[in-house]
Amino acid sequence: MQKMRDAEIKAIIRAEDAWEPVGPTPMPTLTELRNWDFRLLNTYEPFYAPFCDLCCLCTYGKCDLTGNKKGACGIDIASQQARWILICSLMGTAAHGAHGRHMIDHLIEKLGEDKKIDLGSQVNVEAPIIRTVMGLKPKTLGDLRKAIEYVEREMIHLVSATHMGQEGDYRDFESKAFHAGMLDHVALEAADIAQIVGYGLPTSVADTPLVDLGWGAIDRTKPTIVVVGHNAVTANAIIDYLRSNDLYDQVEVGGLCCTAHDVTRYAGGAKVIGPLSRQRFFLKAGLADVVVTDEQCVVTDIPQLAKAAGAAMIACSDKICYGLENASARETGEILRAVLEEQKQFLILDPEKAAEVIVRAALELAPKRRAQKQLVTKEEGAMLAAKCRGTCEECNRVCPNLLPVSLGVSQARHGNFAKLGELFMRCHGCAKCEEACVNHIPILRLMQAAATWETYKMRSGRGPIHDVEIRKVGSPIVLGTIPGVVLFAGCSNFPGDIDDLAWLAEELARRKFIVTLSGCAAMAAAMSKDAEGKTIYEKYIPEFDAGCIVNVGSCVSNAHVVGAAIKIANIFAGLPNRANFELMSDYILNRVGACGVVWGPYSQKALAIGTGAVRWGIPIVLGPHGSKYRRLFMSKKEAGDWTVVDGRTRQLVDTAEPTPEHMMLVTETKERALVTIIKQCFRRNDTPPGRAIKLNSYISAYKQVIGGLPDDLQNFIRTEKEIPIVYKREVLAYLKEAGWQPKPVLSLPTIIGTYETKVPIEATIK
Amino acid sequence: MYAADVGPQYEGERIRKNEFQVEFGGPDVSHKGELVTVKGLGEVEHEKITVSGPDLKDLPEGFSGPLFIKVEVAGEELEKDLEAVLERRIHQYINYIEGVFHMAQRYDIWIRIHKNSFKKGLNSLEQIGRILIDLFTAELPVIEKMSVEFITDPAKVQNLLVEALKVYKERDERIKGLREEDVDEFYGCVLCQSFAPTHVCVITPERVSLCGAINWLDGRAATKVDPEGAQFAIPKGNLIDLVNISYDNVNQVVTERSMGETTRFSLHSALSYPHTACGCFEAIVFYIPEVDGFGIVSRDFAGPSVTGDPFSTLAGSASGGKQNEGYLGIGIQYLTSPKFLIADGGFNRVAWMSSALKEAAVENLPPELAGKIATEKDVQNVDELTEFMQNAGRL
Incomplete structure (x- = not known):
């Protein structure tokens, strides 16, 4: 069976193509990356916060899973939560996968399966995710269909595992959710490459046009x-x-x-x-x-x-x-x-x-x-709101963002739309308030009289990051002197104002982070103007470089940011990526200061994207609504196991520094998100000058938005040289009080070698 | 702590004409400058900050005028050769200040102070002096004493500039004249080993680091400032290969630091035991067998080079800490080195360069060769290059 499968895989990925030797895990199945997953889960244990402590999925139940109770099938509450995560991740993966399947089939019908993939002169490594996961270098639309077929094949097994009486351990459910997330990324990449090739969308161009939004x-x-x-x-x-x-x-x-x-x-x-x-x-x-x-x-x-x-x-x-x-x-x-x-x-x-x-x-x-x-005028609006007395507050109670809707509506009754205008900027548009209103006031229509009708400029999505850009930033990212690469993805259901994302993006860009955005997050970030009436897309250079802001495109374009992290390991550091998932992920986890932010994590697709990112070694910061996914990956900070292998000596070394600190966590405010994002970009590989720059960003942002010095500096300062010079005296005094001890600085940290894997430690050193 | 925030995040801020409260130097002001002088420990009054002439708060909004920044430092470990390195930090640290921008160096400085920072309380040059002293002494403990004087009085600036110009000239002559033979120590850098584990950079007075960021003096300063850092001294030892220029002790250090991957470095050859590269090089020298000569292409060159390979493809062959004969990563300044590829024939062996690089190298190009090295404006492929070389009488 295995032999047959091996032969089949070799044929699918054209193993004889000599672009790189085939690595240890071509087209991995459910269990082939399980050891890697468990290694991650050892440090970043799942934290579950169930919404519902019942299981109602089969007719044995419903089963109460509170305390130590088990379901009729034997499942406990941790596994049940992990099972839900897998189910939801699969929904997301299926959505992107089916999208890719439809797009590719349609384009093959129009253009033929031999239509060549050409992403322009600036992009040679066309599909870093597909290359790494499958071991296939896709050359045609037909090859992209192979990628979707692989996703489909794996998904049937994953869906099967969610049936009653199948998987029974939360860690295995999480490993399978990681698998679903990784497959999601394969589907994203295949779908976006297909549409770039099939529709001639921009590629190999950074300066894409500014388009009207609003x-x-x-x-x-x-x-x-x-x-x-x-x-x-x-x-x-x-x-x-x-x-x-x-x-x-x-x-x-x-x-x-x-x-x-x-x-x-x-x-x-x-x-x-x-x-x-x-x-x-x-x-x-x-x-x-x-x-x-x-x-x-x-x-x-x-x-x-x-x-x-x-x-x-x-x-x-x-x-x-x-x-x-x-x-x-x-x-x-x-x-x-x-x-x-x-x-x-x-x-x-x-x-x-x-x-x-x-x-x-x-x-x-x-x-x-x-x-x-014709839009609702203020006079008409006042009439529509006439029945509101602002006393029943039914609308307030159902609002998922806890907005004071009743105040806005009752003030509108008197012709004052200011409050309603403010609410509009924080409204998700779920219309639960309308449904709850005892007077049937059409609140969303009423907002027409209050909403701004301004037009904004957004840079249109540019697709893949260029290989030359990777060469330019590869060194400063790995050294740590570019403090991080941040991707804002996901939806727009965050509780703050619509301009939260523009604020976060700008705070990071001015601190020399590389800021990328996609999907609804990229749109929301455009909906804010500065005093001169400019959006972030008009103010910042659209390159993949320090202090720049890039819109990669739609949800499926998220693939290009994960792809950029892989390209840093592959193009810049020269490590082979073909069928080499663990090697690439280990490099990203230890050396590429990347962080994903899903500030409005509404959909199951956002969950799949985020879960996949974690498997690649990219930490995720969620907005407040992200807690509704009921699962986070958090370390025990300094009490956890932070041992790595020093590639230089092949010895195990306890680095004693929790970096990256968590793999998925929720932050409640944009201010807390800012300092958390900065911190999540710390990597064990940072050189002392690089870490000093990252710490400078952390401390300056902390002082600016929260106040005082962060209380965990002792975890991240390894030598005195890393203390940012601007804060040196203050930080030294703090460290003394905190009982700080120096920690080792390694130039080749890897967790390959700390768990059972087919990847030899030598592979991490090239 | 300070009236305006301070940190590297403010580097790169631009302040437009209508945004500045006060401007010093720049293209419209003829007299301006900055100078760091290393003095004896007894000659510098530590933390003395002086403003000679009108201060920020005394100047009208939109004022533009002269400024000289005179910094004196002292410390047991400091030496005259470090002055230029320290002087460059003035640029870096002033740019750390929110709402202050500093451009260029020496006699050419241009400083603007934003109205918003002025309003926040940055109304005296003394505050900038305080920040400079704090940052210099925090970053460079070898500076034991430091004083700063800001001179805005036009006549005084003019006089100081005359003296400073002499100092700049002396410095230039010293570094320009410095040869590998004149020094006992080269400097090594392994900063990039975090992504190219077997690469070691060797920096000599005639070979700038391939990233272009560290010359011999910088290396010297870095090892003094931070003896445990990524840069270290390499006593050069004996010259064991006169043609390719190879030193025994350099080879030994390279062997150790590259974990045995590379055992021999020619310092000035792309063909025989070439210097390895991490991936940060500013330009790549690549051998073109059809013309028995080299092409040189820089990182910012878009499109294919003369062989059809773009920079990114060539970079794959030149990087990763692997010795690959025929490929050499270089800093652009190396094009002006007297020992530029001397083992391989220097510019006599160069057939093609991207036009921007040719311009950068023009001072060092033998005049008879200037018209005989092709660029992308002359030829598009190796066949055309061969013809060009034949027409130039070089083949």
């Missing part, structure tokens, strides 16, 4: 199509149809969520309306003549929202059919008539056909819908 960017005088979701196949077909019919300048195409990113990468004239949290608000405003849904993170009551706004609505993904009639095989004219005359909504799975229906419907509907595009 609901105010939509020209209400034009027919307006709004695409919602994450898979731009239909959105791009709409652009093609507009272009080929000379209508490109006459119709507005705006996107909500990641389809917006990808359609603006394809067509600079398209608009980004906003992130996930603005879907419901915008659709209720009625500015869209046609609403188009594709897949992932699309609010599920869109058909009703569109109907209420008098807009046409077409669903385009087999994942989201909404009970609609499938019109894929019907004549375009016939569909159009039903849309316009009967206000029927349809499912159309043929992107080209859908595009024609959508554009023609928008052209027909727009002149008739002018009245419906």
Whole structure:
């Protein structure tokens, strides 16, 4: 069986291709990286905070798992939590995987499976994740399909493990969740490379165009199509149809969520309306003549929202059919008539056909819908709010962000919209307040009178980080003199103002971090302007370099930041990455000061991305809502085991420094997040000058946003030389009081050799 | 602690014309400068800060005028040769101050102080002096005493500048004239071993580190300031290979520090036991067999070099601490070294350079060769290069 599998793998990855020798783990199965996972879990133990201490998954139950109680199947509460994590991670991985599958199949149908992968002159290592995980150097769209097939093959086993009476240990569930997360990254990379190649999206260019963002960017005088979701196949077909019919300048195409990113990468004239949290608000405003849904993170009551706004609505993904009639095989004219005359909504799975229906419907509907595009005025708003007495506070009680909605609405009743305007900036758009309102006040509509209608500039997503950029920053990142690489990913459901992310990104960029953003986080970070009216994308250089800010693109573009970390080990340090997951991850964990931030971790996709990052050795900082995932990876700080092998002497050395301190943790405020992100970029490999720079950032940020000196400096200062000169006297006094002792500084720290692995210690030294 | 925040995060701040409270030096002010002088321990009054002439608070908003920064230091371990290294720290440390920018060096300085920092209370040069003394003495314990004087009086600045220009000239002549034969010690650097575990950089008066950041004087200063650091002295020992320039003790240190990976270094050859590289090099010398000559390409050169390989591909062959004959990583300043690839024929062996590098090397290029080394403006591939070399009479 194993022999057959080995032969099959060799054929899939073309083992005879001599670009690098095949490493120890080509296309790993569920258990092949288990020792690596357990090694991580030894230091970073899962911390569980169950929402629900029952298991209701089978008819033996429901089973109470509180205390030491076990389920009828024997499962305990830790394993049950880990099982949920695996289930949720699988949802995320499946969403990205199916996205990739759809995109790749569609493009193969259009362009053929032999369509070459060429990411331009600046990107030679085209697919660092696929190369590392699978051992395959993808050359064509057909090769990308192999990557998705691998993800699919593994997923069936992972889903199986969640069945009752299967896996029974929390650590194995976590290992499987890591596997799901890693597969998620394979799918992300395959999907984004496919669309870059298939649609000719920008690549090998850093200075991508600035695009308009915001609901105010939509020209209400034009027919307006709004695409919602994450898979731009239909959105791009709409652009093609507009272009080929000379209508490109006459119709507005705006996107909500990641389809917006990808359609603006394809067509600079398209608009980004906003992130996930603005879907419901915008659709209720009625500015869209046609609403188009594709897949992932699309609010599920869109058909009703569109109907209420008098807009046409077409669903385009087999994942989201909404009970609609499938019109894929019907004549375009016939569909159009039903849309316009009967206000029927349809499912159309043929992107080209859908595009024609959508554009023609928008052209027909727009002149008739002018009245419906009028926004609620302050006077009308006051009337809508008239019934609110501000006393029942039902709305406050259901708000997941604990916002004082009732105060905003009751003040609006008197024509004062200031408070409601403030609330809007922190609102996720879940509409639970409307549902709870005993007077049926349409609170989200009311916000039209309070919301800012400003337009912002966001740099469109640029795709892969360039190999030359990696060469330039590889040394300072590994030495520690660039204090870190930070990725802001995830959604926009954070409890602070919408400008939290812009604030964090800017605080880090001005401290010379390399800041990257993706997905809804990249959009939210654009929704804040400085005194001169500029967004961070207008102020900072879009390169992968110290003090720069890069939008990599949509959710699937997250792959490129993990890819950049791998490229540092592969291109810069020259370590082979082919089928060498542990070697790459060990390098990243010990030497590449990277940190992921999921400030608004709403979706299961965000969980899968974050869980995958941890397996690669990249710590994750979550926003407050992240605690709802119920699992963190936290070390015991100085009391934990921080032993590594010194590659120079091959001896075990107790470094006595908890770096990176945790692999996944929640922070409650943007201020706490800032200092935590900085700290999570410390690495054991930092040289003393590099650590001094990182500590300087840590101390200066701590003083600025929290006050005083951090109380854990003794854990991270290894020699006196590392004390930042600006704070030297103060820190020395503190260290004396804290009983600080010097710690060893190693230039080749590795955890290979501290657990059972096929990777020889020699492999870490090249 | 200080009126304005201080830290490396403020390096690189730009202050525009309408944002500064006061500006010193710059292109429109003819007299300006800064000078560090090493003095005897009895000659420096520690922590003395003086402002001669009007101070920040006395100057009108938007003022632009002359400034001279005179720093005197003393310490048992300090020596005259370190003055230039210390002087460069003025630039670094002043840029650490929030809302203060410092550009260039010596007689060419340009300083701006932001209105916001002035409003926050940074209204005296004395405060900048305090910060400088604190940072210098915290970072460099070899400085036992230090005084700073800021002179804004135009006549005094003019006089000080005349004297300072003589000092700069003397210094330049000394380092320019310094040869490997004149010194007993070279300096080694293993800072990059964290990613290139077997690489050792050897820095001589005629060979700057391949990252371009450390010359012989910097190496000397670093070993004095931090004897336990990544830079260390290498007593050069005996010259055992006159052609390729190889020293026995250098080889021994390289053997030890590279964990036995490399046992012999030619200091000035790309073809025979070449110096290894980490990956930080500013430029790569690569051998082109078709013309029996070298190409040299710098990191910022976009697109393919004359052989079709871009910098990134060549870098793969030159880096990783591996000796790979025909590939040599260099600092750009090495192009101006009298010993530039002397073992291989120096510039006589160079066939192609990216045009920016050719410009950087122009002073050191033999005049008869200047038109005979091709750039990307002349040729696009090896066939065209061969023809170019034939036409130039070099093949």
